Amino acid sequence: MSRECAEHDGINLGQGICDQPVEPIIKAAAAEAVHQDRSTYSPFEGIAELRQCIAAKMQAYNGISCDPDTEVLVTVGATGAFVIACLSLIEPGDEVILFSPFYGYHRHILELCGARLRYVDTLPPDWHFDPERLQSMFNERTRAVIVNTPSNPSGKVFTDEENRQIARLCQQHDVFAITDEIYEYILYGDAVHRSIGALEGMEDRTITISGFSKTYSMTGWRLGYLVCQRALAERLGVINDLLYICAPTPLQHGVLAAFDLPARYYREMQQGYDRKLEMMTSACDAIGMRSFQPQGAYYLLADLGELPFEDDIAAASGLLERARVASVPGSSFYPEPEAGRRQLRFCFAKQEQDLVEACRRLREAFA
Ligand SMILES: Cc1ncc(COP(=O)(O)O)c(C=O)c1O
Numbered sequence: 001m002s003r004e005c006a007e008h009d010g011i012n013l014g015q016g017i018c019d020q021p022v023e024p025i026i027k028a029a030a031a032e033a034v035h036q037d038r039s040t041y042s043p044f045e046g047i048a049e050l051r052q053c054i055a056a057k058m059q060a061y062n063g064i065s066c067d068p069d070t071e072v073l074v075t076v077g078a079t080g081a082f083v084i085a086c087l088s089l090i091e092p093g094d095e096v097i098l099f100s101p102f103y104g105y106h107r108h109i110l111e112l113c114g115a116r117l118r119y120v121d122t123l124p125p126d127w128h129f130d131p132e133r134l135q136s137m138f139n140e141r142t143r144a145v146i147v148n149t150p151s152n153p154s155g156k157v158f159t160d161e162e163n164r165q166i167a168r169l170c171q172q173h174d175v176f177a178i179t180d181e182i183y184e185y186i187l188y189g190d191a192v193h194r195s196i197g198a199l200e201g202m203e204d205r206t207i208t209i210s211g212f213s214k215t216y217s218m219t220g221w222r223l224g225y226l227v228c229q230r231a232l233a234e235r236l237g238v239i240n241d242l243l244y245i246c247a248p249t250p251l252q253h254g255v256l257a258a259f260d261l262p263a264r265y266y267r268e269m270q271q272g273y274d275r276k277l278e279m280m281t282s283a284c285d286a287i288g289m290r291s292f293q294p295q296g297a298y299y300l301l302a303d304l305g306e307l308p309f310e311d312d313i314a315a316a317s318g319l320l321e322r323a324r325v326a327s328v329p330g331s332s333f334y335p336e337p338e339a340g341r342r343q344l345r346f347c348f349a350k351q352e353q354d355l356v357e358a359c360r361r362l363r364e365a366f367a
Contacts, residue, residue: 001316005326011350011358013280014326016152016299018349020217020272023261030254042249044241045233046074046225050252053259054225061184063198064208066227073237074252076244078182078211078224079105084239085178085207085226086113086144094143099129101301101333101340103152106180110146118142119335124292124301127156131165138169144176145169147196150183153301153333153345155294157191167199177206182224183297185215185266186273191295197227204229207236214298214349215269216258221251273298273348276355280348283359287366289344298349301330304342307366311341319344323365325358 001014045051048068055068066072075081082105090096092114098106100119110117118137122129145166149158158166170177177196184193197206211224224247228236240246277293280300284291288306309315312329319325330343348355 001320001326001328004320008320008324008326010320010324010326011354011361012326013346013348013350013355013358014328016347016349017219018214018217018298019351019354020349022216022218023258023265025257025260026216026218026254029257030251033250033253038250038253040249042074042246042252044244044246045072045237046247047249047252050074050256053256054227057259058208058227061193062181062195062208064195064203064227067230070230071233072227073225073233073240074247075211075224075226075240076247077213077222078180078209079109080222080240080244080247081207081209081211081224081226082106082178082180083109084236084243085209085228086110086115087243088232088235088239089176089178089207090115090143093141095137095139095141096143097134097137097145099146099148099151099156100335101151101153101330102146102335103148103180104332106146106148115143116141117335121339122151122154122156124154127151127154127292127295129162134165135169138173138175140173142173142175144178146178146180148180149193150186150191150294150296152183152297153299153328153330154292155188155297155299155301157187157193157295158196160194163194163196163199167196167202170205171201175205177202179206179208181208181210182214184210186270186298187296188274188277188294193296207232212255212258215266216255217349218255221248221255223247223251223255272352276348276350276352279355279359280346283362284346286363298347300346300348301333301343302346304344312343315344319362319365323358323361325361 330340
C-alpha cells in the first residue's frame with residue numbers, strides 16, 4: 001500500500017510510521033554524539049547509561065524491577081527484541097498463542113522460527129476474548145503467549161483481570177509471556193497501561209519489550225529494549241550480539257536525552273493523539289464507516305459500513321484511487337482473512353495538516 005500510495009501521490013494512513021519531528025534535545029544529543037565520534041560498537045547489551053535509564057523507567061512506569069547490568073538489553077528496535085526473544089525461546093514445532101487481530105510482524109517472525117500458532121480471537125467493539133478459549137489453547141507443547149498491549153491494529157489495552165488470567169495459565173503450564181508494549185504511552189479515555197511482567201510469579205517468565213520508535217517519533221532510529229531475568233538475558237544477549245552486534249551507538253547516546261523530557265511532553269503527545277483520533281473517527285463516521293474506538297496506540301480499525309465496496313481489498317484500492325488516501329486491508333490482521341474482509345485500518349499518527357487533508361479528501365470523495 002505504501003508503494004501504491006507513492007504512485008498515486010497519496011497520503012499514507014497505511015503504514016504505522018509517525019512522521020512528527022523528533023524533540024530538539026534528542027536530536028542535539030545525537031548530533032553531539034556523532035560529532036564526538038561515538039561511532040564504534042557499543043557493548044551488545046547497550047551503553048550503561050541508557051540501561052540505567054531504562055531500568056529506572058521500568059520501575060517507575062511499568063512496576064518491574066530489573067538490574068540494569070544484567071537484565072536489560074538495548075536492541076535494534078522492539079522488532080529486534082522480538083526476534084531475539086523468539087529465536088532464543090522457540091524451537092520448531094513449539095506452540096505459541098497469538099491474539100487476533102495481530103500485528104503482522106509478530107506472526108511472521110514466529111513463523112520464521114517454526115512456531116505453530118494457536119490463535120485466540122479478540123472481538124469488537126471492546127476486543128474482549130473468551131477466557132475458556134484461551135485456556136483451551138494451553139497444553140504441554142505451548143512455549144509462549146504473545147501479549148501486545150496497547151495492541152496494533154485493534155488498540156486493545158489488556159485489563160488487569162485479563163493479564164491475571166494469562167499469568168495464571170502461564171504459571172500453570174510453565175509458559176513464557178513475550179510482551180510488546182511499544183505503544184504504552186498512548187492511551188485513550190480511562191485506559192491504563194499494565195505490564196504482565198509486574199505480576200507476582202511472572203518475573204522469571206516474562207520478556208517485556210518496548211522501544212523508542214513510537215513514543216519519541218523515531219521509527220527510523222531503530223532503538224528498542226527488553227527486560228527479563230538474568231539467565232535468559234544472557235542467552236538473549238548472545239543472540240543480539242550474533243545478529244546485530246549492537247544497536248546504533250551514537251543514537252543510543254542521543255536517546256538518553258529522552259529521559260530528561262518533562263511530564264508535559266507525554267501529556268501533549270497524548271492530547272495530540274486524542275485530537276487526531278477524534279478527527280479520524282469523525283471522517284469515518286461522515287463517509288458511513290463504523291469505527292471501533294481504540295483504547296490505545298494510534299490506529300483506527302473501521303468496518304466498511306456503507307462504503308460501496310465489496311471487500312477490504314477493493315475498499316483500500318478505492319480509497320486510494322478516489323480519495324488518494326492509503327489504508328491497510330483488514331484481512332491482513334486475521335488468521336482467517338474472511339474475519340477482516342469488511343475492515344480497514346487507518347494510522348492517524350500523521351502531521352496534523354496531512355491528517356486534516358486526508359480527512360477532507362475522504363469526505364469529498366465519499367460523504
Ligand atoms: C506492535 C508493534 N510492535 C513493534 C513495532 C515496531 O517497533 P520498532 O520500530 O521499535 O521495531 C510496531 C510498528 O508498527 C508495532 O506496531
